[in-house]
Amino acid sequence: MVPRETEPAAEPEPAVAADLFGDRIDLARAFTADLIARGEPLGLIGPLELPRIWTRHIVNSVLLAPLLVGTVGDVGTGAGLPGVVLAIARPDVRFVLIEPMERRVAWLEEQKALLALDNVEVVRARAEEAPFPRKLDQVTARAVGALSKLIPLTAPLVRPGGELLLLKGAAVEAEAAKAGKAISRWRLTDVRVEELGTGMATEATRVFRATVS
Numbered sequence: 001m002v003p004r005e006t007e008p009a010a011e012p013e014p015a016v017a018a019d020l021f022g023d024r025i026d027l028a029r030a031f032t033a034d035l036i037a038r039g040e041p042l043g044l045i046g047p048l049e050l051p052r053i054w055t056r057h058i059v060n061s062v063l064l065a066p067l068l069v070g071t072v073g074d075v076g077t078g079a080g081l082p083g084v085v086l087a088i089a090r091p092d093v094r095f096v097l098i099e100p101m102e103r104r105v106a107w108l109e110e111q112k113a114l115l116a117l118d119n120v121e122v123v124r125a126r127a128e129e130a131p132f133p134r135k136l137d138q139v140t141a142r143a144v145g146a147l148s149k150l151i152p153l154t155a156p157l158v159r160p161g162g163e164l165l166l167l168k169g170a171a172v173e174a175e176a177a178k179a180g181k182a183i184s185r186w187r188l189t190d191v192r193v194e195e196l197g198t199g200m201a202t203e204a205t206r207v208f209r210a211t212v213s
């Protein structure tokens with residue numbers, strides 16, 4: 001019989017998490033513990049993510065929190081990244097989590113109830129069909145696709161003068177260079193890449209930020 005491989009251990013909470021979540025840290029801990037316990041069997045995260053669950057996923061997501069205002073859509077929330085994490089950190093902001101997969105929607109609804117996130121609405125839809133054309137103040141997304149595909153999915157949901165805040169990896173500049181057509185088609189202005197988390201005791205992350213006219 002092939003021996004069953006043991007699960008890699010989950011990353012312990014880094015000190016920076018309490019600074020970033022403030023008095024909402026207990027909710028962040030509860031969400032992360034549930035994601036560690038059930039995320040893999042539910043197909044939300046792979047086992048290799050456990051050793052970097054805080055740094056790569058929870059802290060990476062919450063770094064966007066200071067940039068948010070009004071009503072924010074998160075396209076392709078999946079396990080709750082960044083949408084649930086941001087809704088924990090910013091109870092003063094409304095979130096619409098847009099996710100097409102039934103099992104993921106059930107997980108998000110469960111987390112909304114368990115964490116008493118009154119500022120969250122979960123919508124089962126693809127972004128292309130989401131019922132908020134040009135309505136949202138800002139739209140976020142993480143790990144949903146390259147910018148050339150992601151801009152046409154997200155920009156139509158943003159009100160004139162609102163913003164795209166797309167969490168991206170190290171290849172963001174190359175992706176942006178290939179997304180010129182989408183950037184002009186959707187009349188994005190103030191297009192820039194910002195680094196978040198520099199000078200903090202965590203990995204910095206990058207956000208593609210632009211205003212939709």
Ligand SMILES: C[S@@+](CC[C@H](N)C(=O)[O-])C[C@H]1O[C@@H](n2cnc3c(N)ncnc32)[C@H](O)[C@@H]1O
Pocket residue numbers: 075076077078079080081082098099100101104125126127128141142143144153
């Ligand atoms: C790789 S997962 C990333 C999930 C999460 N954002 C994260 O960072 O872990 C991509 C997610 O986008 C969702 N998705 C794919 N196409 C979509 C679309 N057109 N509209 C909305 N969500 C979509 C998938 O169902 C999936 O949950």
